Structure formats: C-alpha cells, structure tokens
Amino acid sequence: MTLTRRGALQALGAAAAGAALATPAEARTPHRSAPDDLGLLYDATRCIGCRACVTSCREANGEPRDVTMMAGAPYDAPVDLNGHTLTVIKQWSDGTRDGFVKAQCMHCADPACASVCMMGALHKGPRGVVEYSVDRCVGCRNCQIACPFNVPKFQWTSAAPQIAKCELCRHRWAAGKGPACAEVCPRQAVIAGPRSELLAEAHRRLAATPQAYQGGVYGETEGGGTACLYLSPAGFGPLGLPPLGREPAPALVESVQHGIYQGFVAPVVLFGAFAVMAWKNRAAGQGEEP
Amino acid sequence: MTARATPVQGKLLTPGVKLLLVLWALGTAAGLYRFTQGLGAATAMNDGYPWGIWIAVDVVIGTGLASGGYVLAFLVFILNRGRYHPLVRPALLTSLLGYAVAGVGVAFDLGRYWTMWRIPVSPGLWNHTSVLLEVALCMMAYVLVLFLELSPAWLEGLAAGRDPARARLAARWLPRAQKALPILVGAGLLLPTMHQSSLGALMMMAGLKLHPLWHTGFLPLYFLLTAFIMGFGVIYFESIFSSLAFGRPLEHRLLARLGRWVGVVILVFLVARFAVLGLEGKLGLTVSAGRLGFFFWAEVLILLAAAARFLGLGQEGRPDRALQAALLAMLGGTLYRLDVFLVAYDPGNGWIYFPSLAEILVTLGLIATETVVYVLLVRRFPILAGISPAGQPTVPVGLREGVTP
Amino acid sequence: MSHLEVAELPLFSRRDFVKVCTAAAAAVGMPAWAGEKMAEEVAKGRKPSVIWLHFQECTGCTESLLRASAPDVGSLILDLISLDYHETLFAAAGYQFEDALHKAMTENAGKYVLVVEGAIPLKDDGIFCIVGGQKAVDTLQAVAAKAGAIVAIGSCASWGGVPSATPNPTGAVGVPAVLKGKAVVTLPGCPANPHNLLGTVLQFATFGTLPKLDDKGRPVFAYQRVIHEDCPRRAHFDNGRFAKAFGDEGHRQGWCLYQLGCKGPQTHANCSLLPFCEVPGAWPIGIGHPCIGCTEQGIVFNVPVHTNLPIEKPTAPMAYPTVGSGKGEVGAISAGVAGLVVGAVAGAGYVASRKLSVAVKKAEGAAKEKEDAS
Missing domain, CATH: 3.30.70.20 (Alpha-Beta Plaits)
Structure with a gap:
C-alpha cells in the first residue's frame, strides 16, 4: 500500500515538475516572420x-x-x-x-x-x-x-x-x-x-x-x-x-503546456496509474479501511 | 464508519427552497435579458475586461469549489483511505452540479453560444496550442465522468423505486457500474488534474496584463493546489451543513482526521507561492504593490488562518472550528482565483470592470438552481450517509436555527 | 471665321466669351477644355434651343436665373442658349406667344431642351393649373414627347415642392411622377442654383449627353455631397462650438448652426461650393440661418425649421482620444447588490459558525456536568 501511495505522489510530482522545469527553448520553436510578410x-x-x-x-x-x-x-x-x-x-x-x-x-x-x-x-x-x-x-x-x-x-x-x-x-x-x-x-x-x-x-x-x-x-x-x-x-x-x-507571448504558456503534455505521455501514464490504484484500492471505495 | 447512503426523503418545498426559487426566477429573467439584448446590454464586460464574473466566478471559482469529488476520489482510491467513503457521494454530486453550472455559465458567456456544440465534435479544427480548448474538452468529459461515477447512486435509487421495470434494469446494471468504477475513477482524477491546472495556464497568456505578483509559470501548479484547498473546504462545509439541514449525525471525527491533509496542502501552496516570488525576485512587490498588495496579503493571511485551524483540529475536532477552517479555505482559494482572473488583471488604458446587476443575478440564479437540484437529489437518491430513518434531528435543536439549506 | 461673328458682338469679345464658357463649365465641374468646346459650338451657331414651361410655382427659379452674374442673364439668353419660349421673360403675349412654342417644338423637334419650373397638379383631372386653355399635365406631356432632354428646375418641378406640402390640396407632383419612364434631370432647390441648370444644358448642347445622375435624377456633380461636408462653418462643428439661440454669443461668432435646426447634414446640394449669383455668402448658412433642406423631399416644408436631424455621415471631432482612453463603469445598483451578496454570505458564515460554537460549548458543558454528576 505504501508503494502505491508513493507511486501516486511521484506521478503527480512528475506532472508538477513538468510544469516547473520546462524551459521555453526546449519545448517550443517560436514562429518567425518571413521577409515578404x-x-x-x-x-x-x-x-x-x-x-x-x-x-x-x-x-x-x-x-x-x-x-x-x-x-x-x-x-x-x-x-x-x-x-x-x-x-x-x-x-x-x-x-x-x-x-x-x-x-x-x-x-x-x-x-x-x-x-x-x-x-x-x-x-x-x-x-x-x-x-x-x-x-x-x-x-x-x-x-x-x-x-x-x-x-x-x-x-x-x-x-x-x-x-x-x-x-x-x-x-x-x-x-x-x-x-x-x-x-x-x-x-x-x-x-x-x-x-x-x-x-x-x-x-x-x-x-x-x-x-x-x-x-x-x-x-x-x-x-x-x-x-x-x-x-x-x-x-x-x-x-x-x-x-x-x-519572447513571443505564447512562448511561456505553450512551453509549460508542452512540457506537461508532450506527446500526451504524462496524461496517459497518469490515467493508467490512477486506474490501477483505483482498482487495487476498490475495497476503500466500498468504505473499508486497510 | 461504513454507514450506508440513503435518500433523505421529506418535503421539497421548504422555505429555504422557496427563497432559492425566487433567486432562480430572477436569474432566469436576467438570462433572458442577456439572450435577447446581447452581452453589451446585459453585462458590464468590455473590450478591456472580456471575461467577467461569469467566467471568473461561475467557471473558475465554481469548478474550484466543485473539486470536492476530485480530492475525495484522490483520498479514497489513491491514498486508500476507505474511512472517508461516506463523504464521496455528496462530494461527487456537488462536483457534478458545480461543473454543470460552469457549463451553463459558459453558455451565457459565449458570444456565439449556438456554435458551442461544434467544439467537441470538430477534432479537425482543434487548435492544439489552445489551453482553453483543453479546459473546455476536459470539463465536458468530466461532467460525463462525474455522472457515471455517481451511477451506483442513481441505480440504487432506481432499484429501490416503485417502477419494477426500472428496478430490474437498475439491478442488472449496478454490478457493471461497480466494475467500471476504476476506469471512471482514473478519468475522474486525470481530467480535473489537467483542467484545473490549465485554468491557471489560461491567465499565463495575459502576460504583462496580469500583475507580476500573480503572473508566473507556476500558475498551473497554484490552480491545482487551490483546487485541492477549495475542494477540501467544500467537503467540510457540505458535511456540516447537510448534517444541520437534514438532521444527520455530524461527521466531525472523520473531518478532524482529514484536517492535517488540508493544512499541509495549504502550507505547501503558501510556501510555493513565496518561494517562487523569491526566485523570480518579486518579493519586494508584496509590500510595494499598493492596493493589489492588500489583496495578496489577504489571500496569504486567510489561507494561513485556515491552515492553522485545520492543523489544530486534532483527533476530536470541534465542528465549529472545522466549519471556520473550511470557510476560510474556500474564501482564500476563491480570493486567489478572483485575483488572478479579475482583480490583478489590468489591460491598461484605463479600462475598468465591475459586474452588472444581470451578471450578479445570473450567477446567483445558477448557484440557487444548483442548490435546489442538490436538495432534490439527496432527498430522492442515496447520496448522504447516516440518515436516521425517521428523519429525527440528531444534533441539538439550537443548531438548526439560522441555517439555510 | 464664322465664330468671330459672335466675338465681334458689342457685348463680348471672343476672349470674354471663352472666359464665360470656361467659368460656366468650371462651375459645374467640367474641365476648361469643355468650356472652350462650348464656345466653339456656340460660335458655330449651335445654341441649344430651350423651352421653358411654368406651372405651379413662384417663379423664384427664374428670378434667381435672372440674377446670375457670371455668365449674366444677357449673355446667357443671347449667346449661350437660345431661349425660344419662356412665359416670364417673353414680351409677346396671346396667340403670338403660343405660336412661338409650337414653332420651337416643330423646328427643333427631338433636339430642344425642355425646362420645367413648378409642380403639376393631378387632382380632379388636373384642372388647378391651366395655361392657354390647356391643362399643365397635358402641356407637359405634349412638349416632353418631342424634347431631346428634360430638366426639372427647382423643388416644385423635381418632387412637388411647396404646392405638394401637406395637405397637398391640388395633388401636386413633380415632373418625374408625370413622365414616368423618361429620363428627367431634376435640379431641386428653392430656388435651384442657376449654374447647375446652365452646366446641364451646356453639356447637353455641346456633347449631346446628360451629366451623371443619382437615384433621384439629380446631377452627381451638384448633389453628391451634403451641405455639412463642405460647410464654411464646419470647423466649429468639429470643435463642438454651436450657436444655441439666434443672436447669442456663438451665433454672433459665426459658430455652427446645427443646434438651431440646420438640415445641412442631410441636405444634398452644392450651395456651399457654388454661391448663388456669384455673391459670396448669399445663402442661408452664409447669413446666419440654418439650412432648411430646400432640396430634400421630406425635409423642407415637412420638418420644422428648428428641428434637429441626425447627422447622416458623422465625422471625427477635432478632439482625439488619448492613449489611455479605455471605458467601463461601476453600476451603483449592481455594486449595492454585490455588497449585499458578499455581506450576506459573510454574515451567514459567521452566524452559522457562532451558533455551532455555542451549541458545541453547551454540549461540552452538559457532558462535563454529566461527568461531574457521575
């Protein structure tokens, strides 16, 4: 049980860290103007x-x-x-x-x-x-x-x-x-x-x-x-x-969001982790305490 | 603590509900005015403040307060705290209603509301960089998930109903609903994590128009944390008030044990807030920001007071302290979100905004509707746990005065 | 050297004559070479034949034509056009006079210019205006049938004018309403500016064409813009300086007459650009009276002189918005209601928490008493 709980916190932590650590340069190439614009x-x-x-x-x-x-x-x-x-x-x-x-x-x-x-x-x-x-x-x-x-x-x-x-x-x-x-x-x-x-x-x-x-x-x-x-x-x-x-205005937001949602991996992983834990802890869902 | 949830029963048209119906009527009238006369006539929104309280309060604060379902699902299914199970159904119901209200609020707010249906059905048009799109899709999906998460309650209600055909159908689907629950819980946890944090990301784009005390790349984290804080606050509030209103035993011991979680989340938020301001070199602004500095410190002090009360609940937990703590937490989270979306947002050029009467009436009407539907549903469906069969009040009679359902 | 015959007339040198034609052309917005061409045509003896009919009117348009100074009426009648029939100006009378009409009609059939002054009554079979034993409507139809071009001068001929004002006892209408389907150049105005007639007639005589007309048959060169657009008092309007009453400080200072009921913002005419009879300032606004909209059906004789009309094409004021010029307001009622709501929520929270505290204390006290008692 401790493992699952820790896992949950780690998964959430990863998402938060994604938000925190992504830097504009890594996550996003800004659009530049063309000469004939x-x-x-x-x-x-x-x-x-x-x-x-x-x-x-x-x-x-x-x-x-x-x-x-x-x-x-x-x-x-x-x-x-x-x-x-x-x-x-x-x-x-x-x-x-x-x-x-x-x-x-x-x-x-x-x-x-x-x-x-x-x-x-x-x-x-x-x-x-x-x-x-x-x-x-x-x-x-x-x-x-x-x-x-x-x-x-x-x-x-x-x-x-x-x-x-x-x-x-x-x-x-x-x-x-x-x-x-x-x-x-x-x-x-x-x-x-x-x-x-x-x-x-x-x-x-x-x-x-x-x-x-x-x-x-x-x-x-x-x-x-x-x-x-x-x-x-x-x-x-x-x-x-x-x-x-x-920096273009979208740089900050898009890089933070890209950091979190890169290839939609984090949401899928998070969903899997949540679903597995919900299944493991289904007894708690019936009101039973471990 | 495995009290089963049962319908509250009882009369629907209590004086409190009647008052709420008046508010509903006023809100409906204001809504009609908006749809016949247009946004410009009905609201005080303008080109400087294109988002008013229908977004800031109905959606951003409303769904924050509707995060009870989210935090309890987290607590019960992820942290495996089965003892909090009695709180789950009411929390899910308030979440469902809160999000539904947000959806209706958005329909009032959208300039071209009749094109709203195209958002979920036009994947080819989706702009993948749009945070608002993510919020919209997540919220729509989450309303559905919440409804399904509550399906045991609906089915149990139907199974106990008078119509035999419906009862049979419900009895057949109940086990299937139970089986699907982990998937639903997974979705019910993921979706709010995504869109509650993205609500913060929305205002990141405001750039220089949002005061630097609030503008940061950490807005998504803050909005996630305030969702937790407000969600916890609402669970407390709802538990205590439903006890008072429907005469069921107070869950104060249960709530007291939850208190340390809440206190810690609030402290994490506050520490993160100051740490990030320090990192960004904006600590000086907390004293030099004038009027906005007042709002900043109001947020901090209210949340600090809430944290102190939550942490001080101990094992027994006096219900009045718990209620105060909950109200403070809700207020603090509300104020933070209001500040980000309206108070600390300044488009410059001398634009000002204060909600119009129609905007206030629509918001009040939506909240009233939400409350009436809540009362209706808990009287008909097994949502609340620990209802004494005869409906006898189990709290001191004195507590029942001055309480509006 | 046939054209020199004209130039050798005692009244004019050729040089003067070309000058007159050029001035006439310029007045109606045609280039200088058009004036020279006109002079040549006239010199060749091809003066346009003009038949002028009078119906229900005050002869003000003729009066104003008589007072045209450049070209003056003498040169106008003798040199620029061949006025073959005009009831006011002709010395002849009776049958002799009517013969002139018939002669002009047959000699120049299909080429002459018909100028109509005055409205045509249609009520009771049109008996309210009879000249030479013939009803106005019949005369008009007969003369128009052989005309090369038809010009309705003045508001009466254009759309009914004064005679058509409510209750319109004679059923007066303008020329276009009688000659449906025929091209009629209308020159509304009370009176019409003679230069607009002159330019129209000369263009027809010289080039055989009519000027470009708007949807009401008015020459675009004269009626495209509203008075307001070219008003000499416009700067005062742009700066928000208005005369509020006749004789007040603003009126004496020559400020904008809009608030005294000026119809300039909806009146299509070139009065402000082409002074009547070459006398600067000889028009209502020039002498301190608001424009009464004399060219516009539905305004003059219909809207009181001092009634304000909306501005058809609002333009920018002289004031500029500043860089920080946003808007927004705090409604007093909504602020009050918001205050009430916040107050009610805060109050309810406080009261609920107080009551809960009191009840809990009471319960604790009761439990303690119980403990003490046991």
Missing part, C-alpha cells in the same frame, strides 16, 4: 492626425461609424479600437511633446490570439496576416485576454457578435490593392509593404535623422517580432505600446 510602417514623427486612415479603413471594410454624442451633436468618435473600428488615431503626450499614434492589429509573427483560439478562428494566413474566420469562432474572447496589444475587439452590442480586427485589407488583394490606411495617408506616415523592406526603410530613416527618433524600431524584436513596425520621436511608452521582451 505584409506589414505596415507607422512613423509617429510624420503623422498629422488627419484620420484619413480611419475613414478609409471604414469604407474599405464596410464598417459603420461609431457615433458618439458630443456637445449635442453626433460624431464618429471611437475612443479605441472596437467591434467596428479596425484602426484608430490616438493622441499621446510625454509631458513635453505630444503627437499621434495609430492603432491596429500588429500582425505578430507568433500571435498570442492564434495560440489561444480554440478552433483556429484566428490564425496565420498567407503573407503572415493574422486572419479571422467567423465560422470557427464561438465568441469566447480568449484572444482579447491574450493579445498584449489589446487588439481583437468584440461586437458587444450585436446579437451575432464577431471579433473585429485589422486583416491588412486582404479582401482587396485580389483587386491589386493593399491596406486602405496606407493608400490614403497624405504624409506617408503609414506605409505598407513586405516587412523586410519596411524594416530596411525604418533603419534608413533612423540612420538619416537619428536625432528625430528614440527607441529604435518597435516590432523588430518586441513580442517575437510584429509585421507592423513603429517609429517614435519619444520612445514607445508614451505611445501606449507595451514593453515586451524578445
């Missing part, structure tokens, strides 16, 4: 806050306006990304300067939303775009919990709600068009293209006028790399971008 380069030093991108995004994606009453009149005034707003311009300030920052899906190389999505409604598609397929979505909103940028938004007021997020206007590709926001930007504050080219352009700008920028290129390594890159005159904290490390 489609992305955006947003340069906060160029943006003038005209919001042409917000308007053209609405039109390109057929999204209704987000109407708010202000001073007795209705305005299209989203305060954040929401169920019908896939990009938004916000104002930032670091105390001495202020400016604008555009928000939209960052199209991570290794997206947290796709990692947690139960049936793959959010998934990586061609050219690295994080796509959404509503037919596989149950509306659990785990993507919203997982996304470090708070990008996926839920249509709270709809009877058949969906998750809404930028998909880099992939429905326009067939017509030879790219993301609508980049198309209309009057100052090329946001440009679209292959990530490798955008990265090269970002570094060219940094090299040309190093005094104009602070903090390098956001998204080059942050969160395992994103297809949407940012340049800022004041670092990225004031712009509301989270200080992510080089």
Whole structure:
C-alpha cells in the first residue's frame, strides 16, 4: 500500500515538475516572420492626425461609424479600437511633446490570439496576416485576454457578435490593392509593404535623422517580432505600446503546456496509474479501511 | 464508519427552497435579458475586461469549489483511505452540479453560444496550442465522468423505486457500474488534474496584463493546489451543513482526521507561492504593490488562518472550528482565483470592470438552481450517509436555527 | 471665321466669351477644355434651343436665373442658349406667344431642351393649373414627347415642392411622377442654383449627353455631397462650438448652426461650393440661418425649421482620444447588490459558525456536568 501511495505522489510530482522545469527553448520553436510578410510602417514623427486612415479603413471594410454624442451633436468618435473600428488615431503626450499614434492589429509573427483560439478562428494566413474566420469562432474572447496589444475587439452590442480586427485589407488583394490606411495617408506616415523592406526603410530613416527618433524600431524584436513596425520621436511608452521582451507571448504558456503534455505521455501514464490504484484500492471505495 | 447512503426523503418545498426559487426566477429573467439584448446590454464586460464574473466566478471559482469529488476520489482510491467513503457521494454530486453550472455559465458567456456544440465534435479544427480548448474538452468529459461515477447512486435509487421495470434494469446494471468504477475513477482524477491546472495556464497568456505578483509559470501548479484547498473546504462545509439541514449525525471525527491533509496542502501552496516570488525576485512587490498588495496579503493571511485551524483540529475536532477552517479555505482559494482572473488583471488604458446587476443575478440564479437540484437529489437518491430513518434531528435543536439549506 | 461673328458682338469679345464658357463649365465641374468646346459650338451657331414651361410655382427659379452674374442673364439668353419660349421673360403675349412654342417644338423637334419650373397638379383631372386653355399635365406631356432632354428646375418641378406640402390640396407632383419612364434631370432647390441648370444644358448642347445622375435624377456633380461636408462653418462643428439661440454669443461668432435646426447634414446640394449669383455668402448658412433642406423631399416644408436631424455621415471631432482612453463603469445598483451578496454570505458564515460554537460549548458543558454528576 505504501508503494502505491508513493507511486501516486511521484506521478503527480512528475506532472508538477513538468510544469516547473520546462524551459521555453526546449519545448517550443517560436514562429518567425518571413521577409515578404505584409506589414505596415507607422512613423509617429510624420503623422498629422488627419484620420484619413480611419475613414478609409471604414469604407474599405464596410464598417459603420461609431457615433458618439458630443456637445449635442453626433460624431464618429471611437475612443479605441472596437467591434467596428479596425484602426484608430490616438493622441499621446510625454509631458513635453505630444503627437499621434495609430492603432491596429500588429500582425505578430507568433500571435498570442492564434495560440489561444480554440478552433483556429484566428490564425496565420498567407503573407503572415493574422486572419479571422467567423465560422470557427464561438465568441469566447480568449484572444482579447491574450493579445498584449489589446487588439481583437468584440461586437458587444450585436446579437451575432464577431471579433473585429485589422486583416491588412486582404479582401482587396485580389483587386491589386493593399491596406486602405496606407493608400490614403497624405504624409506617408503609414506605409505598407513586405516587412523586410519596411524594416530596411525604418533603419534608413533612423540612420538619416537619428536625432528625430528614440527607441529604435518597435516590432523588430518586441513580442517575437510584429509585421507592423513603429517609429517614435519619444520612445514607445508614451505611445501606449507595451514593453515586451524578445519572447513571443505564447512562448511561456505553450512551453509549460508542452512540457506537461508532450506527446500526451504524462496524461496517459497518469490515467493508467490512477486506474490501477483505483482498482487495487476498490475495497476503500466500498468504505473499508486497510 | 461504513454507514450506508440513503435518500433523505421529506418535503421539497421548504422555505429555504422557496427563497432559492425566487433567486432562480430572477436569474432566469436576467438570462433572458442577456439572450435577447446581447452581452453589451446585459453585462458590464468590455473590450478591456472580456471575461467577467461569469467566467471568473461561475467557471473558475465554481469548478474550484466543485473539486470536492476530485480530492475525495484522490483520498479514497489513491491514498486508500476507505474511512472517508461516506463523504464521496455528496462530494461527487456537488462536483457534478458545480461543473454543470460552469457549463451553463459558459453558455451565457459565449458570444456565439449556438456554435458551442461544434467544439467537441470538430477534432479537425482543434487548435492544439489552445489551453482553453483543453479546459473546455476536459470539463465536458468530466461532467460525463462525474455522472457515471455517481451511477451506483442513481441505480440504487432506481432499484429501490416503485417502477419494477426500472428496478430490474437498475439491478442488472449496478454490478457493471461497480466494475467500471476504476476506469471512471482514473478519468475522474486525470481530467480535473489537467483542467484545473490549465485554468491557471489560461491567465499565463495575459502576460504583462496580469500583475507580476500573480503572473508566473507556476500558475498551473497554484490552480491545482487551490483546487485541492477549495475542494477540501467544500467537503467540510457540505458535511456540516447537510448534517444541520437534514438532521444527520455530524461527521466531525472523520473531518478532524482529514484536517492535517488540508493544512499541509495549504502550507505547501503558501510556501510555493513565496518561494517562487523569491526566485523570480518579486518579493519586494508584496509590500510595494499598493492596493493589489492588500489583496495578496489577504489571500496569504486567510489561507494561513485556515491552515492553522485545520492543523489544530486534532483527533476530536470541534465542528465549529472545522466549519471556520473550511470557510476560510474556500474564501482564500476563491480570493486567489478572483485575483488572478479579475482583480490583478489590468489591460491598461484605463479600462475598468465591475459586474452588472444581470451578471450578479445570473450567477446567483445558477448557484440557487444548483442548490435546489442538490436538495432534490439527496432527498430522492442515496447520496448522504447516516440518515436516521425517521428523519429525527440528531444534533441539538439550537443548531438548526439560522441555517439555510 | 464664322465664330468671330459672335466675338465681334458689342457685348463680348471672343476672349470674354471663352472666359464665360470656361467659368460656366468650371462651375459645374467640367474641365476648361469643355468650356472652350462650348464656345466653339456656340460660335458655330449651335445654341441649344430651350423651352421653358411654368406651372405651379413662384417663379423664384427664374428670378434667381435672372440674377446670375457670371455668365449674366444677357449673355446667357443671347449667346449661350437660345431661349425660344419662356412665359416670364417673353414680351409677346396671346396667340403670338403660343405660336412661338409650337414653332420651337416643330423646328427643333427631338433636339430642344425642355425646362420645367413648378409642380403639376393631378387632382380632379388636373384642372388647378391651366395655361392657354390647356391643362399643365397635358402641356407637359405634349412638349416632353418631342424634347431631346428634360430638366426639372427647382423643388416644385423635381418632387412637388411647396404646392405638394401637406395637405397637398391640388395633388401636386413633380415632373418625374408625370413622365414616368423618361429620363428627367431634376435640379431641386428653392430656388435651384442657376449654374447647375446652365452646366446641364451646356453639356447637353455641346456633347449631346446628360451629366451623371443619382437615384433621384439629380446631377452627381451638384448633389453628391451634403451641405455639412463642405460647410464654411464646419470647423466649429468639429470643435463642438454651436450657436444655441439666434443672436447669442456663438451665433454672433459665426459658430455652427446645427443646434438651431440646420438640415445641412442631410441636405444634398452644392450651395456651399457654388454661391448663388456669384455673391459670396448669399445663402442661408452664409447669413446666419440654418439650412432648411430646400432640396430634400421630406425635409423642407415637412420638418420644422428648428428641428434637429441626425447627422447622416458623422465625422471625427477635432478632439482625439488619448492613449489611455479605455471605458467601463461601476453600476451603483449592481455594486449595492454585490455588497449585499458578499455581506450576506459573510454574515451567514459567521452566524452559522457562532451558533455551532455555542451549541458545541453547551454540549461540552452538559457532558462535563454529566461527568461531574457521575
């Protein structure tokens, strides 16, 4: 009997140890971005806050306006990304300067939303775009919990709600068009293209006028790399971008879970051990004490 | 201690049950509001806090409190403690009901609830990295397993029933159910081990949005341990309260002997908590985290108090001490899980969340429903042990006042 | 050098004439070369023949046409178009006058432009408007049958206008309702901007085509956008600066008139871009009165002047959300209920544990007494 009891504790201990000891590098290879992944380069030093991108995004994606009453009149005034707003311009300030920052899906190389999505409604598609397929979505909103940028938004007021997020206007590709926001930007504050080219352009700008920028290129390594890159005159904290490390967001969870569930061996072994012990101790199941 | 389980019998519509039915009606009304007006109108959830109390309380805390079946199966079948057998059936029943409530809570919470059925039947779509998928599948399977684990109770109930055809059928299936029990117990132990730990893994993905005092790679271990702690607490609570409500002898001696197990599990949790914080270099945060520091210390102190009471139960074990210990353990585990899912979760950007009236009413309605069904089932099926045939109270009459079933 | 004949008219040099045509073309959104082409066509003597019919109306559209300054009415009538029949402007009267109509209809059959001003009554067999012994509806149908293009000028001709306002005693309707199945260019407005007519007619005369129309027969070049989109007071709207009452500080400062009932957000017209009669600011909003939606059926004469309408295409305000701009709220009732629930649970737990303690103590005491007694 002592043996069985010890065995039980050992089995449980092994599972716990699996959780504890697995390290990211062993358990999981992070996804990296490909050179021709489609992305955006947003340069906060160029943006003038005209919001042409917000308007053209609405039109390109057929999204209704987000109407708010202000001073007795209705305005299209989203305060954040929401169920019908896939990009938004916000104002930032670091105390001495202020400016604008555009928000939209960052199209991570290794997206947290796709990692947690139960049936793959959010998934990586061609050219690295994080796509959404509503037919596989149950509306659990785990993507919203997982996304470090708070990008996926839920249509709270709809009877058949969906998750809404930028998909880099992939429905326009067939017509030879790219993301609508980049198309209309009057100052090329946001440009679209292959990530490798955008990265090269970002570094060219940094090299040309190093005094104009602070903090390098956001998204080059942050969160395992994103297809949407940012340049800022004041670092990225004031712009509301989270200080992510080089590890992609899913690394920790997936490596812990992979550690535990590697090949589903541990659960099967544990089940066998439990079943055998339950059989051995079936007398206890009838209320008898050894 | 081999008292047989028997139905409690008795009247169903007691005043307590009537009160619960009122809560059920309110919850149903709130539920109708949610399904006709949408999540945005009925709940206070928002894009910053996409998970509210329907997930944090109904599912995460609810199944934690429904871990009684899990810990007792562990105790009896793995640690071979047959003396705790009388506690098994009620514990399994509360687990079954708790998980069923969690399932209903999820149906309320899912935005596209009508597609829910596709999760278990679409293996081709399963995303193998999704922790939530694992939790969902495990929980669905576990509800089934719990129902089957209780099959002896159902079959005995039917066998003793008035319908002869049903009684014959039940008599034929009873031995088979007994034979299958080890397999069921195996599954009934594995599944909660998996999904209770995975509940913790869910919030690992929140990354920077979860306060560093709570965010760690050890979340799965903590959630497994709190499942144990809360499960034990509920076993105590249920045993004492069912004694008071249905007038059966207190199982305080039995509970007292269980106490050291519980105390040790709580201490393991607390030691692990501090050890990991120390390893991660976050101990300083326990004093510098402000409002959240208060919640952290509340968890620690409540659980410490629970551990002290459990360990102090000794051989005899006064039932009032046991009850206090159980309540503290449940509270501590509940607070920890609430902190991880809501209090310590901050998406930034100034988002706030506090449950709406509809959310609270639905949650209360679900708990009320659970309790009514529990009362109904223990009156009809052999769940509780030690019921005196005439239903005479065997505890001092004074104890029966102020107790709601 | 036939075109020089025109240029040598005392009123105009050729240079001036091309300028007028170019201005007319530009006013209606056509390129400069279209104006030059028009000038050439006119110089060749191919002036479009125009027949102008008046029905139930106030002649305001004609009045506004008469006050067009560039091109002025003289050059308009004499040089750009050949106005062959116009009940207000013609000096002739009686049979002589009616003959002019018949002559124009036969001479230019299939080529002339029919311009209709005013609504057509249909109730009681259309007896409420009779000119020259003929009912309006009959005249319209006869003249329209041989027209090359039909233009309904003003709101009355476009959709009924004032005469059709509730209770519409004469059963007045617009031209499209009478000439079902025929292409009718409608230029609603009370009055319509004469430049929109001029551009439409000149395009037809020069290219033989009609401008692109929307679903209500309105030329897209003039009626595609709503007043609000190009309003000179728009910056005040974007900044949330509204006049709240006539004569208040905001009104004097020239702020947005939306809250005084301005219908600009739903009114399709180009008033803000193309001033009436070339006089800047000569339109309602320009003089401090809210737009009354005179081009829109269902707004003017139907919605009170001071009633607010929703904004059809809301745009962004000048204010920006900040980086930390999340939302969420704590409902007072739900907070109270949550407090009650937590309190009730805590209270029940405490009371139960107290009672249990007391009972246990009592039981212990009884057991001790028993022991002592034995």
